[in-house]
Amino acid sequence: MFYRDERLALFIDGSNLYAAAKSLGFDIDYKLLRQEFMRRGKMLRAFYYTALLENDEYSPIRPLVDWLNYNGFTMVTKPAKEYTDSMGRRKVKGNMDIELTVDAMELAPYVDHVVLFSGDGDFRPLVGSLQRKGVRVSVVSTIRSQPPMIADDLRRQADNFIELDELRDVVGRPTREPRAETDREEVSQET
Numbered sequence: 001m002f003y004r005d006e007r008l009a010l011f012i013d014g015s016n017l018y019a020a021a022k023s024l025g026f027d028i029d030y031k032l033l034r035q036e037f038m039r040r041g042k043m044l045r046a047f048y049y050t051a052l053l054e055n056d057e058y059s060p061i062r063p064l065v066d067w068l069n070y071n072g073f074t075m076v077t078k079p080a081k082e083y084t085d086s087m088g089r090r091k092v093k094g095n096m097d098i099e100l101t102v103d104a105m106e107l108a109p110y111v112d113h114v115v116l117f118s119g120d121g122d123f124r125p126l127v128g129s130l131q132r133k134g135v136r137v138s139v140v141s142t143i144r145s146q147p148p149m150i151a152d153d154l155r156r157q158a159d160n161f162i163e164l165d166e167l168r169d170v171v172g173r174p175t176r177e178p179r180a181e182t183d184r185e186e187v188s189q190e191t
Helices: 014-024 030-040 061-070 097-108 121-132 151-155 164-171 181-190
Strands: 007-013 026-028 042-052 074-079 081-084 090-093 113-118 136-141 160-163 173-175
Touching: 007 014, 007 030, 007 061, 007 097, 014 026, 014 081, 014 090, 014 113, 014 136, 014 164, 030 042, 042 061, 042 097, 042 173, 061 074, 061 081, 074 097, 097 113, 097 121, 121 136, 151 160, 160 164, 164 173
Parallel strands: 007 042, 007 113, 042 074, 113 136, 136 160
Antiparallel strands: 026 173, 081 090
């Protein structure tokens, strides 16, 4: 439940929201997402948190980060740490929980409602703390994926749970299928 005169702030755990939307088979259109929540209240800030690999020549998330930065989102990034696990697989670690938590607590005196886009159970204490400060908290994630992308204790702690799948028609766009090599070759030959 939203009230049109309440001051809102969005806190988007980028990798968590991406994984939840992907598990439901769609991509987030961030322009539509921002417009939707501006319609629901007086949006003060929309934060987006993600870790970036700095040593890669090209990061697939870089165009999104740049677009968000120029289109009304406050970007919070940090370098991701790359390591090799015990099975020899390349892994990337870039947890943004502390940064998101600090920003939410700092903004708490200025907002009425926080919308957290994450299903990470580590945020349950943050939600409780915000509530004790008089801030209502909605959590956006999904229980419709297998397995569910939201921790049960986070869902129970929130004032309101918003099923991401129910926002699909408002903020989603279909996932883009990778084009086949033959399609690329045809396009190259035509030009």
